[in-house]
Amino acid sequence: MRLIVAAGLLALSACATAGAPGSDGANEVPTQVINTGDAIHVSTSAESRLLTHDITAPVDRVWQVLPDVYRELGVQANADAAMRTVSTPSVSFTRRMFGEPATRFVDCGRGQFGTEVAATYTIHLTVRTTVQPGATPSTSRLESQVQAYARNNDGANALASQCRSKGLLEGLIALRVLEKLGASPTPG
Secondary structure (H helix, E strand, O other), X not given: OHHXXXXXXXXXXXXXXXXXXXXXXXXXXXXXXXXXXXXXXXXXXXXXXXXXXXXXXXXXXXXXXXXXXXXXXXXXXXXXXXXXXXXXXXXXXXXXXXXXXXXXXXXXXXXXXXXXXXXXXXXXXXXXXEEEEOOOOOOEEEEEEEEEEEEOOOOOOOOEEEEEEOOHHHHHHHHHHHHHHOOOEOOO
């Protein structure tokens, strides 16, 4: 029986889409399946990407508006002025995020019948944005990181699926900062 369950879990993990490591700053932890006799432990790949946006405005000006951007998005966040970081505790969304389909923001793979997991499961999301100095004193860099997983709420299947950010939320945060500053992106 355990062999059948293990084979099913391996097949299920093979159906999930994986993020491309490397060029976008992704760091991944591989999937592991460990059979310890009476129990099977499964850990899925967790991805962490740091997306950056260069802004033509000094660090202090960017920091002044960043907490307001999170508030305007309707996300409760903690601001750490010493680190110039705004971060959220885990925030949950079902099917829609910020008025848009969740599938626009995250890729959580596909379910048993090919449906996008983000379209049906509850998404649990944490976001962190830090303001860093840019190449000159008149520029800044926003570094944003989104981590998310999806969980089915039907009770029969409590499996979680790791999600990969599509970069839209990170870009939306940068765009709102630019709008509040009346600034422009720093030419690359």
